[in-house]
Amino acid sequence: MRELDHGKVVQAICNSTREVFSTMLGMEVEAGESYRQQSVPGANAGVVSLIGLAGDWAGSGGISCSPEFARHISSALLMTEFSSVDEEVLDAVAEVTNMIIGNVKNSLEEDLGPMGLSIPTVIFGRNFTTRSVGNSDWIVVPFQSASEQMKVQICIAPNKTKHSPRPGFANGLALA
């Protein structure tokens, strides 16, 4: 079984996030120090967007940020001001997640083999907790843009079931 190279994953996340932000949002982001975490990072308030990955390796990837940052990136993407987190903001965050994690997936496929990508799911609220049923760590990269922060994270492990025709939350992510 091929090994997951932490450095390559972090590099793929950094490259993809910078490219999506500069090309689609006209924004620069600065990556902070990456780390590993067991639960979905920052997932107790704000906006969390997740996409499933499935193939010989399976898992989830996503972004988490404050409602203010979600409105900010949506405004940059759609060139429209948003005063609240509405359907359009959630859709924009989902698409930014799709582009970031989709391009991370494209990079990782060179080492881990082909993977499918699910439709994104976006969660917005307060006082919620999330947990991963699987025991793999999340690789988290924080990014700073002006005074705001967001996190891009991915949790991926060898797929023991082999059959994942439609990727979902393949690592068993659950809302509690």
Add this chain to the structure above:
Amino acid sequence: MTLDVMIVDDSAAIRKILQRVLRQAEVPIGEVFEAGDGREALGMLETRSVGLILSDINMPNMDGLEFLGQLKASNHLKNVPVVMVTTEGSQMKVMEAVELGAAGYVRKPFTAEQIKEKLTGII
């Protein structure tokens, strides 16, 4: 001479951005029709004709590759050029799209220039 265009993507944000990019790229577009997936697009194409389709791949209900396959199997739709605009960048998916008859492939994220360049020669 303007061209009616159909944009097929489950993200309303991307449909809006592509419309803006087409206008920025000075593509002479007429009416723009939007569909959220392949199934909806095929339904709309029963009563409308377009000169160009931009389609995502990863979509619910009917994905972009199945949509492309059905379109190319249809006598009255097979000549409409389809450009895939998608995050999906694996060689396997690109090859599949080309074999099914895609006229072009643009990876997200994209610039207006990339879209314009891809459409030059197609329309």
